[in-house]
Amino acid sequence: MTARPNIDMSLKQWTAVCALDDIMPDSGVCALVGGRQVAVFRVSGDQVYALANHDPFSKANVMSRGIVGDLKGERVVASPVYKQHFSLATGQCLEDSTVKLETFAVRVNNNIIEVEA
């Protein structure tokens, strides 16, 4: 067996996707990041979140088009198809503990939103 060089295999990198103002407060957009579909949300107070855009229940790529809000203090987005809620912070589905959306690192740099994928 040959030894592998010790490099970071994740190959993740930051990608600028759009300006903060391209997203209306309390809504989302979908960004293409390294071939992945990422739903990026902006909530009031200009906090941003990034989750997989794929809705595991309907299997459609539409999470970015859900309504953003909060339930019992947790920031959530509701699937626009069958209305399950997902935590913006963790991707956890509130109605089904076995379902979780992938989350992505996201930051605002000089008013530009960047996602790591």
Add this chain to the structure above:
Amino acid sequence: MSTQKIVVIGNGMVGQRFLEQLTGRMGSDQVEITVFCEEPRAAYDRVQLTSFFAGKSAIDLSVVPDRFFEEKAITLRLNDPVIAIDREKKTVSSARYRDVPYDKLVLATGSYPFVPPIPGHNRRGCYVYRSIEDLEVIRAAAKKSRIGTVIGGGLLGLEAAKALKDLGLDTHVVEFAPRLMAVQLDEAGGKLLQRKIEALGVTVHTSKSTKEIVDGEKHPHRMVFADGGALETDLIVYSAGIRPHDALARAAKITVGERGGIGIDEYCRTSDPDIYAIGECALWNGRIFGLVAPGYQMAEIAARHVAGDESLRFDGADMSTKLKLMGVDVASLGDAMGKTPGALDYLYTNPVQGIYKKLVVSGDGKQLLGAILVGDAAEYNGLLQMALNAIPLPEHPEDMILPVREGGAAKGLGVDMLPANALICSCNSVSKGAICDAVTAGCTTVGALKTATKAGSTCGGCSPMVKQILDAELRKQGVEVKNHLCEHFPWSRQELFHLVRVGGLKTFGDLLAKHGSGHGCDICKPAVASILASCWNEYVLKPKHAPLQDTNDRFLANMQKDGTYSIVPRVPGGEITPEKLIVLGAVAKKYRLYTKITGGQRIDLFGARVEQLPLIWRELVDAGFESGHAYGKALRTVKSCVGSTWCRYGVQDSVGMAIQLENRYRGLRSPHKLKMGVSGCTRECAEAQGKDVGIIATEKGWNLYVCGNGGIKPRHADLLATGIDDATLVKYIDRFLMFYIRTGDRLQRTSTWLDNLEGGIDYVKQVVCEDSLGIGAELEADMQKLVDTYECEWKNAINDPESLKRFRHFVNSDAPDPNIVFVAERGQIRPAREDEKETEKEEATA
């Protein structure tokens, strides 16, 4: 304790339920589970099998939670039947693995369809109806066939007949007994069911025993009957009963019944205490239970027993059934045939409407023993509860099956009368007590109850009762009547409407800051957006409103299951010029959209990607079309009949009136959608009495009906005014609609609004026709303001660069969503199913 090795044979609905029950009780450090299944896929909803032909895919039917086997560390061997059990060595061998050891073995092998051994029974083109694979071959065969015949007129046979009908075949049912569903129905019920099914175009042959099947003259098969008759057909589906899969047990010398079935005790143990049998393969007290609910009970009892809990025992199961066969309600419960000595019957038949109801009561007239309902099974849940819980019969038992006439008191059984042990959800054995406990523990919605108790999650038939219990319990807790919109607003929709109007509030943010808390959610945001639109009629895509809208309102189109949208231009009154028809055709062709005539007299174009919506609407608006608001809680259509212009019976211009009304109320936002209809005479071809607002022309003027509903719970409209002229008609409708908009609850159609309004239709008459509250002029003025400020949302959207920005899939790329894939069907597109997408991908990479 060392880990126990559990082997389960069969991953049907019951086997799967066992796995869920067991893993809920024992962790993967305690048990090591291996499952063998002969079928190529994990458990799916066999009960809903027929919906496969109505468009459900294999994936839709799955009953296995996402990632279940991985997370529970269960080894699942699909496509791998077990062929032998060695009880001595305590191992099983499958087609691919030898000597897999077990400490406990569970047989959940189900059953297989019985094929009567008539000569010719195994000719090509003869099928059974049990698994998704069976359906796939039937579907393929149906493509080359015109006539399909089902042998067997029981419950499953009729399901199979429905499937053949859905596949477009000329369908026949051949039944040996003198009536359909002989197990569940009596003579009169069976005959009525037969009439109704024949009216749907299925030919039923009863009292026919098939002697042999031979080559036909015009069709491949000729079924020859004992009475000398014959029937030619292209394909045959057997549905003549089921037989338990007990061969493995038999070979291993486990006790089986004389006529099949693996014998079990009250803990579902077979004659070998380390081997359990559950579901349709199991024989308890000489009986096989061909329904899923008893199987689920067995699954739980066996799982508990494996985990060392002996608190639950199997002691039989209720075989009551309620189903919809080709749209016909059929229910049978308890002692439906009146076999109890001394039992008495109450009967109600309505040959015109096709309804038959029978109550079987005890000789002393005190207890309900059973019932049969055909054509209308609305009372099923109530009657079942009454029979199961031995609730004393009311003074006049016949009232429970007689139709309620106007002025009559509503009948039915309040949920409060039920004892705590009343079984509410029979599929999942959930009692009233368990539901009440879950409510006490904090469930406040039907959805939460479903997750917590599983009630309502299988056939859904118990959902109305679950909701009633929930409401009753909440009311008791005092959470009740407050009717809060959601956790963000301690107000009802009606109260919020007043707060918005009185306070002159124009945005969600203002309302939340003044009267709510938190950030809002998908319940309150669209509701408030609708209130704002009803009050101020501002363009819904204004940035400040857009994030409030449900995706349908936000993109001014209905989202479909694959993330594409539909386009429904307004066609007022259903009247359309040839030029406009051609435009719709041309646009659909250009953008490759699927077209369908809707139930609302207009044309729906499906399959538009989000970025195509403005392009398509630009062409439609240029050709003079407007938004049809199919996406909004707003006026949908005003259906018309052709009326006096052409029809020899018409007494007024119903099309003209429909167009006038549709143009007046288009775009009107309301608590729920609104539909209207105008008929030109009492023959009522526009079905106006099934609409929120229905108008029927008479020689003396218009008759105005309100609060009708089709849909989930049909309701005939009530008469509000008779013989009125055009101006009065519009005035009354203005007042009626505004009154509803002000007082209706979120997502409450006019029908449920009226049913919950104190004083009912008489009160509405006073308010609308007699102006008893003195608000008539105000309501009319409010409406006039909305009418005057109407704008077509799509026209606005395509001319507003700010709104247009939203219509793209990616914020940072013009590419379309690659997950949207279509295939061709009947000359048009349709969304590809997941399995079709897979093959597409494989072909692309191959």
